[in-house]
Amino acid sequence: MTKLTESQSWQALSQLSQQVAHMRSLFANDPQRFETYSFKAAGLMLDYSKNRIDAETLKALLALAEEAGLQQKKAAMFNGEIINTTEGRAVLHTALRAAADADIKVDGVNVVPEVQQTLNKMEQFVALVRDGEWKGYTGKTITDVVSIGIGGSFLGPKIASEALRPYWTDALKCHFVANVDGTAICEKLKKLDHETTLFIMSSKSFGTQETLTNTLTAKDWFLAAGASQADVAKHFVAVTSNVAKATEFGIDADNIFPMWDWVGGRYSLWSAIGLPIAVLIGMDNFRAMLSGAREMDQHFLEAPLATNMPVIMGMLSVLYGNFHDAQSHVVLTYDHYLRGLPAYFQQLDMESNGKHVTLGGEQVDHSTGPVIWGGEGTNGQHAYHQLLHQGTALIPADFIMPLQSHNPVGEHHAQLASNCFGQTQALMQGRTFEESLAELSSSSLSQQERELIAKHKVMTGNKPSNTILMDKLTPETLGALIALYEHRTFVQGAIWDINSFDQWGVELGKTLGNDVLARLGADTDATELDASSNALINMFRKGNI
Numbered sequence: 001m002t003k004l005t006e007s008q009s010w011q012a013l014s015q016l017s018q019q020v021a022h023m024r025s026l027f028a029n030d031p032q033r034f035e036t037y038s039f040k041a042a043g044l045m046l047d048y049s050k051n052r053i054d055a056e057t058l059k060a061l062l063a064l065a066e067e068a069g070l071q072q073k074k075a076a077m078f079n080g081e082i083i084n085t086t087e088g089r090a091v092l093h094t095a096l097r098a099a100a101d102a103d104i105k106v107d108g109v110n111v112v113p114e115v116q117q118t119l120n121k122m123e124q125f126v127a128l129v130r131d132g133e134w135k136g137y138t139g140k141t142i143t144d145v146v147s148i149g150i151g152g153s154f155l156g157p158k159i160a161s162e163a164l165r166p167y168w169t170d171a172l173k174c175h176f177v178a179n180v181d182g183t184a185i186c187e188k189l190k191k192l193d194h195e196t197t198l199f200i201m202s203s204k205s206f207g208t209q210e211t212l213t214n215t216l217t218a219k220d221w222f223l224a225a226g227a228s229q230a231d232v233a234k235h236f237v238a239v240t241s242n243v244a245k246a247t248e249f250g251i252d253a254d255n256i257f258p259m260w261d262w263v264g265g266r267y268s269l270w271s272a273i274g275l276p277i278a279v280l281i282g283m284d285n286f287r288a289m290l291s292g293a294r295e296m297d298q299h300f301l302e303a304p305l306a307t308n309m310p311v312i313m314g315m316l317s318v319l320y321g322n323f324h325d326a327q328s329h330v331v332l333t334y335d336h337y338l339r340g341l342p343a344y345f346q347q348l349d350m351e352s353n354g355k356h357v358t359l360g361g362e363q364v365d366h367s368t369g370p371v372i373w374g375g376e377g378t379n380g381q382h383a384y385h386q387l388l389h390q391g392t393a394l395i396p397a398d399f400i401m402p403l404q405s406h407n408p409v410g411e412h413h414a415q416l417a418s419n420c421f422g423q424t425q426a427l428m429q430g431r432t433f434e435e436s437l438a439e440l441s442s443s444s445l446s447q448q449e450r451e452l453i454a455k456h457k458v459m460t461g462n463k464p465s466n467t468i469l470m471d472k473l474t475p476e477t478l479g480a481l482i483a484l485y486e487h488r489t490f491v492q493g494a495i496w497d498i499n500s501f502d503q504w505g506v507e508l509g510k511t512l513g514n515d516v517l518a519r520l521g522a523d524t525d526a527t528e529l530d531a532s533s534n535a536l537i538n539m540f541r542k543g544n545i
């Protein structure tokens with residue numbers, strides 16, 4: 001057993017988690033349950049009353065957080081200590097949204113002035129592009145921005161921009177290219193005018209195959225259309241922590257926006273990686289998004305554990321993953337603008353907490369990060385909610401909804417809300433055999449037939465969900481929401497004592513992929529690998545099956 005699973009609070013939770021009554025009776029016996037298990041922070045309201053908890057379980061969960069040293073680990077992150085030990089890096093996405101006069105040191109140097117300088121550089125660039133003053137090489141105004149990046153250098157900018165659609169300028173269109181599949185970039189380029197298109201190449205490492213290849217293809221397209229090498233400076237900018245490599249690649253030094261190794265890729269949308277967002281929504285709105293995140297940071301730092309939103313959400317996830325055998329977690333956004341958020345949280349959480357050894361290298365003896373998935377409501381109700389309600393797997397759910405719509409048309413928003421709230425209710429209360437039978441009382445079926453159908457209609461209920469509401473989806477509330485999930489991810493990693501900030505698991509695939517690439521272009525048949533890989537490579541070289 002590891003130190004964690006041996007701990008007193010872990011042992012207590014193993015017992016307590018199995019004793020909690022069905023949520024139906026918890027609600028029936030306590031009219032104050034919503035008041036007890038809900039609170040607000042940074043413009044968000046969390047209702048976690050529809051969870052398998054009572055006062056004792058919650059106390060034990062918080063004791064586990066204390067015992068695991070969450071408070072100290074949190075302080076270490078915010079203070080810039082090297083908590084990403086396998087890469088020897090601090091983890092300071094919080095510094096990207098810190099107050100301008102904050103003092104956060106990495107290796108004895110305050111990083112906040114650099115962050116502010118970069119924000120100011122972004123501000124100048126954003127103003128020039130949005131005001132039509134940044135001209136292409138033929139003197140025409142930029143109309144289209146293409147963001148090239150993958151992983152955190154794609155999902156953050158794409159999904160936050162999509163979420164803030166009501167704040168976009170009409171003067172520009174923004175496009176995102178991530179996949180190395182040539183179709184992705186070719187389909188974009190077909191519709192673009194090289195004289196009025198600006199490319200933002202986003203890569204922290206400046207070494208990611210997909211991003212380099214897509215940028216080279218974009219550059220070739222630009223040059224093939226008649227532009228010269230010298231014109232590249234007016235159409236290509238880069239965001240990277242590897243300034244030397246970007247310059248070598250041909251990006252003008254003035255057009256490089258820096259970031260730092262203490263910003264993880266999946267935590268980077270607050271840095272210059274967020275440039276496409278800022279171009280679309282303007283720098284004031286971008287700063288408002290940072291301030292919403294800052295508010296959540298303050299809350300996470302200062303609020304007591306029992307009313308700390310990331311702590312409560314993180315500990316609930318620990319409860320289900322480690323004590324109820326839940327292997328996945330679904331994020332359901334009841335807002336069309338937030339439709340991409342589950343994919344963003346998927347990278348954030350799965351790349352962070354998909355780990356099998358502790359910081360000390362010991363094999364864990366409990367599950368770590370769950371599969372994160374989801375989509376927008378109400379669409380999901382007509383697809384995968386069936387499994388949530390009646391499947392055999394326990395899948396805790398987060399329902400996220402703004403109370404006011406940016407598009408208040410007719411009864412749409414009330415219908416959306418009714419579905420959202422109705423789903424959490426159905427998951428919680430379920431439907432008993434007796435209730436199902438009673439519903440069939442006026443049918444023409446025989447008693448035997450009714451009993452059979454009633455069995456199929458039974459829903460066990462007691463399915464956990466959180467509901468997160470906000471007044472309206474704004475840059476501030478979006479910032480707070482994303483920061484909430486970042487810290488929720490951190491909390492779980494802290495309990496499991498894993499490194500949530502490295503990603504060695506993606507490396508082997510990259511290395512083997514490069515090896516295969518060389519073989520795909522070789523003249524002789526591949527024979528050295530396993531039979532399956534050899535056959536697949538040879539088929540590709542022939543071009544037919």
Ligand SMILES: O=P(O)(O)OC[C@H]1O[C@](O)(CO)[C@@H](O)[C@@H]1O
Binds near residue numbers: 208211266
């Ligand atoms: O910004 P980069 O260095 O191109 O990396 C892109 C993505 O690749 C990963 O390293 C691994 O897939 C992610 O963590 C990162 O967001």
